[in-house]
Amino acid sequence: MHASLWFFTLLPVAWGLQIPMVDSEATAGAGTWSYENCGTEIDAFQPKSIEVSPALLTPGATHNITIKGTATEEIAEGAYAEAVLKLGMIKLISKTFDICQVFRERNTTVQCPIQRGEFELVDQFELPKEVPPGKFVGSIQGYSASDDEILCAKFTVDFTSRIPRAEL
Numbered sequence: 001m002h003a004s005l006w007f008f009t010l011l012p013v014a015w016g017l018q019i020p021m022v023d024s025e026a027t028a029g030a031g032t033w034s035y036e037n038c039g040t041e042i043d044a045f046q047p048k049s050i051e052v053s054p055a056l057l058t059p060g061a062t063h064n065i066t067i068k069g070t071a072t073e074e075i076a077e078g079a080y081a082e083a084v085l086k087l088g089m090i091k092l093i094s095k096t097f098d099i100c101q102v103f104r105e106r107n108t109t110v111q112c113p114i115q116r117g118e119f120e121l122v123d124q125f126e127l128p129k130e131v132p133p134g135k136f137v138g139s140i141q142g143y144s145a146s147d148d149e150i151l152c153a154k155f156t157v158d159f160t161s162r163i164p165r166a167e168l
């Protein structure tokens with residue numbers, strides 16, 4: 001689950017948005033996703049847009065993700081996030097991780113300390129080849145080293161219907 005977990009860590013960076021990436025009955029449940037803000041206007045991460053390609057999350061496929069937004073305050077070393085991922089009512093993952101360390105390990109375009117101002121975070125992630133059908137529900141809350149909230153998001157990824165396999 002490691003690669004997909006990284007993806008879930010990215011979603012909340014764009015907490016200000018709630019975008020059904022593909023709005024079509026034909027594709028409902030086939031990897032559609034959305035998210036909602038549970039943070040506040042004073043959180044340090046204020047995202048503007050998120051793009052994922054391919055737009056439908058596809059098991060076994062590599063996806064590109066681009067997140068644009070604004071940091072209203074510098075994000076320094078020590079920032080951390082608490083993430084929970086559930087499949088239905090079943091808790092799959094409950095994890096605390098170091099945001100700056102993940103950015104370093106991933107060599108993302110945004111690195112700590114994240115300066116005030118516009119940012120554009122670009123990365124790739126790969127979903128596992130096998131994803132159980134169902135609706136994944138997650139939440140993530142980020143905090144500065146001094147425990148101020150910097151982001152909060154809830155999200156769903158809907159794999160309830162049969163899903164296409166990526167050609168490998």
Ligand SMILES: *[C@@H]1O[C@H](CO)[C@@H](O)[C@H](O)[C@H]1NC(C)=O
Nearest residue numbers: 052053054062063064065124
């Ligand atoms: C991801 O980005 C790379 C580099 O820009 C590009 O070559 C590739 O086609 C992209 N993949 C998708 C699925 O958009």
Ligand SMILES: *[C@@H]1O[C@H](CO)[C@@H](O)[C@H](O)[C@H]1NC(C)=O
Nearest residue numbers: 104105106107108109110122
């Ligand atoms: C990290 O990414 C930059 C470009 O964004 C690249 O120049 C550099 O070689 C990468 N470093 C590693 C260790 O992959």
